[in-house]
Amino acid sequence: MTSTRTTASAGAPAPGQKLPAAERAIGAGSHTVLSIWTVVIVVPLLWTVVSSFKTSREIFASPFSLPETWRFQNYVDAWTTAGIGRYFLNSVVVVACALVVTMLTAAMSAYVLSRFDFPGRSLIRNVILAGLTFPIFLAVVPLFFILQQIGVLNTLPGLIVAYSAYAYPFTVFFLLSFFEELPAEIAEAAAIDGASEWRTFFQVMLPMARPGMASVAILNVVGLWNQYLLPVVLNSVPTNFVLTQGLASFASQAGYNVNFGALFAAAVMTILPVLVVYVIFQRRLQGSVAAGSLK
Amino acid sequence: MTTIGAAPATGRRTTPRSGGRRRWTFDRVSLFVVFLGLPFLGYLTLVIYPFLQAAYYSLTSWSGFTPTQDFVGLDNYTRLLGDDTFLKSIGNSLTLLVVVPVLTLVLSFALACLVTFGGASTGGVRGLRGSSFYRVVSFFPYIVPAIATGIIFARFYDPSAGLLNGLLTSLGFDGAQDYPWLGDATTAMPAIIAVIVWTFVGFYTVLFVAAIKGIPSELFEAARLDGAGRFRTAVSIAAPSMTGSLRSAYIYLGIFALDAFVFMAAMTPDGGPQNSTLVITQQIYSAAFREGRFGLACAMGVVLAVITFLFVGIVFGVGKVLGREKKAEARR
Numbered sequence: 001m002t003s004t005r006t007t008a009s010a011g012a013p014a015p016g017q018k019l020p021a022a023e024r025a026i027g028a029g030s031h032t033v034l035s036i037w038t039v040v041i042v043v044p045l046l047w048t049v050v051s052s053f054k055t056s057r058e059i060f061a062s063p064f065s066l067p068e069t070w071r072f073q074n075y076v077d078a079w080t081t082a083g084i085g086r087y088f089l090n091s092v093v094v095v096a097c098a099l100v101v102t103m104l105t106a107a108m109s110a111y112v113l114s115r116f117d118f119p120g121r122s123l124i125r126n127v128i129l130a131g132l133t134f135p136i137f138l139a140v141v142p143l144f145f146i147l148q149q150i151g152v153l154n155t156l157p158g159l160i161v162a163y164s165a166y167a168y169p170f171t172v173f174f175l176l177s178f179f180e181e182l183p184a185e186i187a188e189a190a191a192i193d194g195a196s197e198w199r200t201f202f203q204v205m206l207p208m209a210r211p212g213m214a215s216v217a218i219l220n221v222v223g224l225w226n227q228y229l230l231p232v233v234l235n236s237v238p239t240n241f242v243l244t245q246g247l248a249s250f251a252s253q254a255g256y257n258v259n260f261g262a263l264f265a266a267a268v269m270t271i272l273p274v275l276v277v278y279v280i281f282q283r284r285l286q287g288s289v290a291a292g293s294l295k
Numbered sequence: 296m297t298t299i300g301a302a303p304a305t306g307r308r309t310t311p312r313s314g315g316r317r318r319w320t321f322d323r324v325s326l327f328v329v330f331l332g333l334p335f336l337g338y339l340t341l342v343i344y345p346f347l348q349a350a351y352y353s354l355t356s357w358s359g360f361t362p363t364q365d366f367v368g369l370d371n372y373t374r375l376l377g378d379d380t381f382l383k384s385i386g387n388s389l390t391l392l393v394v395v396p397v398l399t400l401v402l403s404f405a406l407a408c409l410v411t412f413g414g415a416s417t418g419g420v421r422g423l424r425g426s427s428f429y430r431v432v433s434f435f436p437y438i439v440p441a442i443a444t445g446i447i448f449a450r451f452y453d454p455s456a457g458l459l460n461g462l463l464t465s466l467g468f469d470g471a472q473d474y475p476w477l478g479d480a481t482t483a484m485p486a487i488i489a490v491i492v493w494t495f496v497g498f499y500t501v502l503f504v505a506a507i508k509g510i511p512s513e514l515f516e517a518a519r520l521d522g523a524g525r526f527r528t529a530v531s532i533a534a535p536s537m538t539g540s541l542r543s544a545y546i547y548l549g550i551f552a553l554d555a556f557v558f559m560a561a562m563t564p565d566g567g568p569q570n571s572t573l574v575i576t577q578q579i580y581s582a583a584f585r586e587g588r589f590g591l592a593c594a595m596g597v598v599l600a601v602i603t604f605l606f607v608g609i610v611f612g613v614g615k616v617l618g619r620e621k622k623a624e625a626r627r
Contacts, residue, residue: 026525027423030409034429037406040493041432045439047458048447063461105337108330116327124335131342135603137554137576138596139345141583142352145359146345165341168334197326226440228557233584244442248561251446260450270443278438282431285438289498290505 045271052264059260074261075269078250082259084266086239087246094156094242095224098163102224103217105164106171107209111201113172114179115187125176131169140233147234154237162230167223171216178212179205215288218281222274243270346600353594358587371594381595384566384573385602388553390484391574392606395491395555396548400541403496406433407503408529412515430504433497441494445561448490452476452562477562480571487562487572491555499544506540507533542614549606553599556580575599 051059052074054067079085113125143162144153152158182205190200206213231245241249247270251263278285353371355364375381410426423429436444451458454475463471476486510533518528534541556576559567566573575595583592 030423031425034406034409034423034426037496038429038432041436041497044447044451044458045435047451051450060456063456063458064465105334109334112327112331118327124331127343128335128338131338133550133603133607134346135550135554135596135599137556137579138349138593138600139342141579141589141592141596142345142348143341144583146341161337162341165338168338169342196322198322201326201330222438226438226442228440228442228560232560233580244440247440247446248442251449251561252564260456263446264450267443267447271439274438274440275435278435282434286430286434286501289501 048264048267052261052268054261054264056260059264071261074259074265077259078262078266078269082250082262082266083238083241083246084243084250084269087241087243088269090156090240090246091225091243094159094163095221097160098167098224099217099220101160101164102167102171102220103213106168106216107175107206107213108201109168110172110175110179111205114176114182115184115205128169128172131166132173136166136229140229144233154235154240156240159231159235159240159242162234163224163227166230167220170223171220174216174219175209175212178209182208215284215291218277218285219288221277222285225274349593349596352590353597355590357590359583359589360587364590367590371591372598374591375594375598380570380573381575381578383570384575384578385598387484387570387572388555388574388576388599388602391488391491391552391555392549392602394488395495395552396545398488398492399495399499399548400544402492403499404503404529404534404541406496406500407507408525408533410500410504411507411533412525412528426504430497430501434501435497436494437498439494441557442561444490444494445558448486448493449477449562452486454478478568480568483563483567483572487558490562491552491558495548495551499548502540502544503537506537510536538614538617542610546607546610549610550603553603553606575602 047063050066051063053070053072054065054074055071058065058067079088113121147153147158147162150158150161152161186208187200187205190204191197195204226244227242228244228248231242232248235241235245238249247266250266352364354366354368356367356370357364406429410423410429450456452475454460454473457476459476460471460474474482476482514532514536515528518532523531554576555574559572559574559577563572564577566577575598579592579595579599582588582595
């Protein structure tokens with residue numbers, strides 16, 4: 001790791017010319033370490049994919065062996081008999097609706113908070129910020145009863161409401177910085193041209209915030225899809241399970257009887273949608289993570 | 296669509312600037328109500344109000360099924376103090392709070408340094424070739440649903456059919472044959488910590504790579520000219536310049552480590568051997584939703600919240616003290 005040799009041998013003042021061999025060794029060392037880490041990441045995932053095509057017998061015979069025949073039947077079994085198909089659709093519905101609700105409400109709130117100065121503004125901002133730091137676990141117990149009183153406990157609309165409420169503070173905060181950077185003159189110009197406040201937002205300001213909206217939407221898709229605690233607490237009716245919850249209940253059943261191949265297949269199907277999102281948007285996703293580090 | 300900047304010379308301009316600013320027209324009032332008022336009200340009802348309610352319930356013996364809640368003062372808290380299982384779970388959560396962030400941050404900082412200035416270079420400070428490939432791969436576990444990660448690794452650690460023991464025995468470690476990683480009190484917690492670290496390292500590597508790239512490159516050049524090796528550069532230049540990122544990373548990871556519910560639910564749902572992996576959040580869950588002791592569960596939740604705030608306060612406080620020392624040093 002140390003490159004002290006380069007300075008020890010450096011009689012010449014110019015640092016440009018150094019021992020290329022030592023430098024190359026350092027580069028090779030870095031690549032080796034990073035490659036090992038890559039293997040550590042990839043191997044369990046690949047093993048999951050391979051195992052998802054094996055029979056339970058093959059899985060127990062050897063963790064390495066390739067399946068004798070690639071059993072797509074595992075996927076069919078998981079999708080139908082284990083109910084993963086139903087859970088998958090539930091997840092799609094809940095995530096899609098919650099995403100629309102969250103993005104719309106958070107964008108509107110962030111816009112008002114960033115553009116207008118009014119009494120109580122900083123209080124509202126701080127209350128929203130507080131929601132980010134509190135442990136959700138403290139809130140879920142009473143939340144259970146609130147949803148029960150509204151009459152949406154154990155239903156998909158109830159989950160949509162809860163998902164949106166808990167994604168709201170993060171989304172508002174992320175979007176605030178985007179709306180703050182938009183030039184206020186443009187909104188004023190639109191107002192002078194006779195556009196209403198509503199129209200100014202939807203036709204002028206919101207389109208300008210599109211990059212920020214896209215970034216936070218992707219983060220929300222992943223976060224909402226992976227949500228586990230809220231559905232487990234707020235939804236105990238099996239037909240309304242979302243995918244993460246259904247996968248967990250399938251796994252706890254599989255502990256007793258069998259079909260581990262189908263369990264691996266279910267895990268793969270749970271991961272697949274976020275993998276697709278990741279492959280398409282990874283540049284933007286990493287970009288927004290990186291942007292967050294500079295704040 | 297309104298055209299921006301067109302035709303400003305209409306009669307509307309008779310009201311000067313301030314007119315557009317402070318008039319409470321229906322247009323603007325409705326904007327406030329619909330854009331901020333209603334969403335914020337919903338947020339208060341579903342997020343903030345439950346926190347306050349939980350604090351109140353923690354002082355009652357409510358089971359969740361009676362219409363009234365009997366006020367019992369601090370009874371729940373004194374009961375928790377004498378509850379060995381709960382104290383054990385606090386200990387486990389505190390272990391996670393310390394170990395998970397430290398391991399994750401050290402590993403991801405090291406990887407970020409390798410990616411940014413671990414490359415072979417003559418002249419300027421250059422990154423490693425092909426580094427984006429490593430970043431793309433190592434970030435991925437962060438995206439995978441944690442419950443899926445947990446279930447996969449529960450199989451991975453399986454005594455007989457798991458990949459880990461398969462690899463170890465084929466490498467000649469016969470002791471690993473049928474070794475129950477999650478079923479032995481000495482290894483269950485480390486095994487789970489490894490999975491959590493596996494999940495988060497890539498995310499923080501990306502974060503730190505960005506932070507290191509944000510440091511003015513002259514600093515690195517200067518260190519290099521002064522003969523600092525890469526390790527020295529990482530410790531003495533990169534780390535001090537990004538204390539802000541490190542601190543917020545520590546806070547995020549700490550808050551997560553205090554939760555950790557998903558991973559435990561997937562790998563050791565019943566608290567592991569001799570409760571060695573039982574954490575506070577699991578205790579809250581079973582007290583509330585299995586035993587129907589909502590008052591007690593809320594008291595546990597309050598304890599968790601207090602620990603979280605203390606932790607955040609300490610991390611911020613330490614950061615401030617360090618910052619002040621650095622300033623004092625610079626002045627000298």
